Amino acid sequence: MSNSDLHAFTPLLLLAGASVLVMLLIVARLSHRVIQSVSLVLFLVSFASLAYIRNVLPYHIDPLFVIDSFGVFMMGLIIFSGLVVNVLSYIYFEEKEEGPREYYVLLFLCTLGACVLAVSEHFISLFLGLEILTVGLYALIAYLRKRNHSIEAGIKYLILAAFSSAFLLFGMALIYLQTGTMAFADMAKAITSGNVPPLFLTGLGMMLVGVGFKLAVVPFHMWTADVYQGAPVPVTAFIATASKGGVVAVLLRFFIMIDGFRMEGLELMLICIAIASMVTGNLLALRQNNIKRLLAYSSIAHLGYLLVAFIAGSAMVPHAVSFYLMAYFITTLAAFGVIVVLSHREADAEDLSVYKALFWKHPVLACILSAALLSLAGIPLTAGFTGKFYILATGIQGGFWLLAFVLVGSSVVGLYYYLRVITMMFSGAHDHLPEPKEKHPVFLAISMVVLSMLTLMVIWLGVYPEGMLSIVNQFHLK
Structure with a gap:
């Protein structure tokens, strides 16, 4: 990876490094107040770094990522949401029986996953970002394990995410079978002539089912209210904003690049x-x-x-x-x-x-x-x-x-x-x-x-x- 790639990747690298730093602070047995304050500063630094990379836009890191104005805007919204959730988390978790320090590691990782989705232009980076986001949310939703509905909400989200990943992966496989590529731009070239192949359309339909579970649209909305109710309130806020924002961003980029609207x-x-x-x-x-x-x-x-x-x-x-x-x-x-x-x-x-x-x-x-x-x-x-x-x-x-x-x-x-x-x-x-x-x-x-x-x-x-x-x-x- 070149210096220019590292420059364009600065916000994502800061989020990944922040999760590691918070883990080290936990090992040092620092208090919740210190860890939350450090996490707040790290979120602010990550958000400010978006201005640092604006002079290189648009920047392609082939074949997985494209850092453009839309991607930076969406990363800004996602990091801002993580920042607000971080601020609200202290007064929410300070009185709780569970130790809240590991919570901030998961919050950084989920924010990182959503940001990866916002700049993805390839199936591999899409699935990587989605899994980083989803696996962290499993733990965040069930974090207050002694609460009523908390474990239930975590298990229900796990089941929904498993269905989502299964449909998404099978749809990706069908599209790859038809086009021979996993890059969004190359797919557009593979289907430019004539009608859209049925296999490609079937793969897109299955991908929509997988994304539908992530976005909780009808008829894939079962247990959405149960997850919202059982999760800690700051986590619910994160699910409703940053989590869905990352998925919408990559879906919009995908549809525009393959001209799916036709x-x-x-x-x-x-x-x-x-x-x-x-x-x-x-x-x-x-x-x-x-x-x-x-x-x-x-x-x-x-x-x-x-x-x-x-x-x-x-x-x-x-x-x-x-x-x-x-x-x-x-x-x-x-x-x-x-x-x-x-x-x-x-x-x-x-x-x-x-x-x-x-x-x-x-x-x-x-x-x-x-x-x-x-x-x-x-x-x-x-x-x-x-x-x-x-x-x-x-x-x-x-x-x-x-x-x-x-x-x-x-x-x-x-x-x-x-x-x-x-x-x-x-x-x-x-x-x-x-x-x-x-x-x-x-x-x-x-x-x-x-x-x-x-x-x-x-x-x-x-x-x-x-x-x-x-x-x-x-x-x-x-």
Whole structure:
């Protein structure tokens, strides 16, 4: 590997080195506070290194990786998500019975796996990144092994991941059999003439099934809510953001490089998945009394919204997907951050009754959660509205009016359960609220500052999205 390759690989090398360094700190028997603080600095350094490599873009590390503006943007979102999860993890794990120090090693490895996915252009690097991400998540989901549902959630995710890997690998094998290559660009050359071979289309279909399990879209969403409920809250936030973001990034790059949008059979399959995800996700969320399960079904619906832009296949697709992912990431992190702050040693703050009259006891937390839920609902002047409008415009430009109507209709249904939580926080008497458990004041203050910044970003992207749109509009995947 040349010096230029190492330069382009700096963020990934820093994440890998950070996991090793944290292991050494654990061997030295340092405290949780020291390890968390060092991990926070390492995440900041990894995030800052993205600016260091911008002068070499785009950079190909043949045949596995391409470091381009889209890949760097997605790595930035993923590392930023890991950074926020790291900040929230201290106050969540400090009171827990399990030693939380090894948790940070797994967090770095999962972030590394998601970043590898974001810059992959080859089946080998795709599968490598996916397994690094997935194997770490097995342990993170079941980390609080003495909790109810924790081991159950870990086993269920293990089964889903096994199904996903099996379908994904078999689909890759069929595509390799047909094309004789595992590089995305070479596949495009192998199928340029005439119709798409049935074997290739079958392989793509099986790969979509595998990716469907990873993204938890309908009909591959079984046990998604159970995993969200059983995992520690910071881990759930990571699954909902960075984990899915890496998979969406590599899937988008793959489809653009092989021109998969022109394959009619595949397009019909994606349309059915998108409609089913939008409708089913919102309907299942209506009667949930557990906020983690509610956000799980909400994430299914949001992946359906994202597929509306994905299916359009126009030049706007990378731009719309990138902006929507950013809006969704910061909104979801803010929502789960409030749950982290309200959770205590014995149980997570997941029952909706915990949020009754929250405004009268914790007005700042109630406002942060309200802004996040309004953004998820797509209310104007929030990032969610701008992202959803961009998705809708992309779908309409591609002529997919049915998807556009389903998106609007299902979003109206989704308003009910978001507003249900918001009205609950602003109603009732304040004397019904239990006293919160004591948390470390410094780290609690840091967490509140981070959540406030996320809320400001949600509002800024809704009121003034031009700056971010000018950045994402420069992305070109080929």
